[in-house]
Amino acid sequence: MEFGPIWRAMLRNKGGFLLIALQIAVTMTIMVNAIAIIQERSRNIARPSGLDEANTFTLVSVSIGEDMDNKSLIDEDLDLLRGMPGVLNATASNSMPLLQSGWSEGLTLEPGEGKSDSSSALYFADEHTADTFALNFVEGANFEPNQVEWRNHEVNDWPPFVIVSRALAEDLFPDETGSYVGKTFYIDDDNPVNIIGVVERMQAAWQGWSGLERSMLVPQRQDWNFTRYIVRTEPGYREELMPEIEDMLVKSNPDRIIQSVRSMDEVRKLAYLGDAAMIRILTFIVALLTVITGLGIVGLASFNVSRRTRQIGIRRALGATRPAIVRHFMVENLLVSVIGIGVGGILAVALNMFMVEAFALEPLAWYVIPAAMSVLLIVGQLAVAGPARKASNVTPAIATRSV
Template identity: 60%
Template sequence: MEFGPIWRALLKNKGGAILIALQIAVTMAIMVNSISIMQERATNMQRPSGMDEANTLTFASISFASDADNRATYINDLEMLRNTPGVINAVGTNSFPLRGGGWSMGLQTEPGEDMGGVGSAIYFGDEHMIETFGVELIDGENFSPEQVVFLDPDNFRWEPYVIVTEALAKTLFPDEEGSVVGKTAYINQNDPVQIIGVIDQLQAPWQGWDEVEHALFSPVKRAEGFARYVVRTEPGMRDELLPQLEEMLASADKTRLIRAAQTFDEVREGAYLGDSAMIKILGFVITLLTIITGLGIVGLASFNVSRRTRQIGIRRALGATKPAIMRYFMLENFMISSVGVVVGGALAIGLNIFMVETFNLTPMSWWVVPAAMIVLWLVGQAAVAGPARRATRIAPSIATRSG
């Protein structure tokens, strides 16, 4: 093979080669880290919220008249919602996954101050919660209607029953191998709550939270002038029902406003807007970068071909075949790219370590580095192919002309 001569020729004229290698190296550092961030965001976005997202819609009811009978409105609203054809179930709650705002409390397994707790999102609601949210009860029981009470704003206290997510149960009772149903935890430091049921999975309202899988249901109906309704519909009925239900509630009682009417898809879109924008921006950046680097290689190779016209002509005159000329440029580029991706691999890893420490990002997966290497090798080869083919068309007779 021609490795030796090509390598020596490169060393004689290394300025340009080093520049391309450096360019490939920095391109690789950007590419690897962008892909790593895109992958982190995409993974986050793919986590299930736990809700029956495709068939769920939500709106808020805000009452503004000081003398309004909020409880009556609440009861009436839910009855109307649940009785509408196409609606599977509905519930009044304080928040839901991906909403970005909600209530969290610390839970502990022993009562008392300064025990340190496990954080959990609190979802208030009645016995219709499980079906409306579309979660599965995997252990224990649902709330019975007698366990559910209306919240008293003048005397708030924690109801003694909760339904928790499996992840929360595992964090609270890590050593428990059997059922956690019947066990007692303490909320608000001293208030005992008994676990009566366990659901498979449900996210807290803050998708960026470290303990996003910690959530619990508390059997409380909140009707103090602000209610957030979640409605689960039959498949395919959601979009049709949203305006219909909104209109139905708004006209049923004019002392309040219906706001924030949206499907769960819209909730998800809003929650992950930043992440999906980041993916789009980074995707755009690495595409553009690859194009620029590729065009740079094309430009330099073209220059090199025209600079070496005579040299190539002489080689051809001395018997080098067209494929041999082609191979020369391809191999030369392969060597430069190899130096570039090796240096680039080191740069990429260094940059990733720095970013993980500074910005709390997830460390990259190992395969991103070899994948980026292969992509950049291929880009280099593709970029050099055109000029190299032009080189093969140089006639051997060029050698006989004086330059």
């Protein structure tokens, strides 16, 4: 190959080639960092909530009158829900994973006021909650029905038992190697609670929270005007049951409003709206950028070809075959691209370090860099192929034309 003379000729025409190299470098910088962010956001979205999301939905009941007997209403509703053919189980709670609003508590290992040792999302639960949430117990057991109490605005008592997610147990007792069941911690300064069960995974309600995997079930039912029901159906029945159940509950008691009937898919979509949008924006930017850089290379290569028409004819006259002319331009582009991606690699890492520092992003995975390099090399070669073919069609007879 004729790297030598092509390289030396390029050095005599630095400006133009440097611009393409720089353009490729900055394109690569953006591409690598965008891909790193896309990967991070995709990983976020891919985190499982712990629920049987495909077969779960949720709805809210709000009592209209202040003097409504909420306890009976909730019991009636849950009986109706659990009796519905196609429903596997149902529960009432204050919140659920992915919902974006919920209740959190600071937890301590010693009683009394002081700095929290951990914090956790809290879901009020009955003995059906674990099954409705499709939780997988790694040790211990579910609540017994007689352990579940009512909680209202008048009292702020805490029950003596909770079920925790494994992540919460590990955060509270980092040195424990055996069983977490039977361990005690304190909630609201001096209320001791015992772990009676540990589940593999149960996310908190806020996907942006650093403690996302820390949550617990508290065996209390809320005697409030506002009740959230979570319903898990047999596989394939959800879509059909959602309107039926809404209708059934609306008819069963007119003194309340049924609202926010949402499948877990919708709940998840809302929770990750920002992440999903970011992924699509960045994907679009990367695609557009690649096209622009490709077009820029096509434009400049076309110019180079038309500027060097005579030279191409001379080369042809001196014995260059058509493939040799094509190769000439491909090699030229390859050299420029290699400089571009070399500089781009450095810039990409620098920008990534800045972003990690400024926006607390995760550092990028090493393989993104060679991947982006390959993509840009291929784009460059494809972009230059057209003008190079055009160049190879220049007639050698041009060499005998007077200038």
